[in-house]
Amino acid sequence: MVQHSLGEFEELVLLMVAALHDKAYGVLILEKLEEKLGKKINISAIHVALKRMENKGFVKSSYGGITNERGGRRKKFYVVTALGKRMLDDQYALRNSIYRLIPKISFG
Secondary structure (H helix, E strand, C coil), X not given: CCCCCCCHHHHHHHHHHHHHHHHEEHHHHHHHHHHHHCCCCCHXXXXXXXXXXXXXXXXXXXXXXXXXXXXXXXXXXXXXXXHHHHHHHHHHHHHHHHHCCCCCCCCC
């Protein structure tokens, strides 16, 4: 059985792909992540993460139609796959199980 892994940045990109559902493309993913994280991200980092995750089977891509506003270029859209959703669910469960280990400590 193949052991799949998901890095922290990949997880953020995959979460945004899932959140945007069938409207996810590189620049929109970038804008939404920058908005949520409050910092600048390099578009190349988004594209590299998407390519890696597509190779792992976490996302699949398809091209939209040609538009004049894009100079005849098509957008590449991404959707999360069943495997990608399972990875997100597993990450969520893992993070919550570790979070629940934090003792009830008063800091104030």
